[in-house]
Amino acid sequence: MLSYQHICNDRQWKATTGLTSQQFHxxxxxxxxxxxxxxxxxINExxxxxxxxxxLATYPDCLFFILFQL
Structure with missing residues (x-):
């Protein structure tokens, strides 16, 4: 499964989510x-x-899924 944790630089962040790493977080x-x-x-409760x-156990996981799908 594709994960935001494997993205290394802002070019990859922009390509997958449209945001920089700082904006995403x-x-x-x-x-x-x-x-x-x-x-x-x-989400844990x-x-x-x-x-x-x-x-999708964390908020960043959920958000990454949404943005990647868009």
């Missing part, structure tokens, strides 16, 4: 805050409640 932080505000729980292992 700032957006991931705000994505996490918004997720928790809307759902009332963190949600995973614990439904007792499954999530494929």
């Amino acid at each position: 700032l957006l991931a932080y705000h994505f996490g805050e918004s997720y928790e505000f809307i759902h009332g729980l963190s 949600l995973a614990d409640n439904i007792e499954v292992e999530l494929k």
Whole structure:
């Protein structure tokens, strides 16, 4: 599976997400805050409640998937 953790430079960041590494991580932080505000729980609390292992277990994982698909 393609992961943001394997991206080495800003050229690759721009090609996969349209953002630099710094922009991506700032957006991931705000994505996490918004997720928790809307759902009332963190992604980890949600995973614990439904007792499954999530494929996209972190906010940066979720955001990378969304941006890569776009």
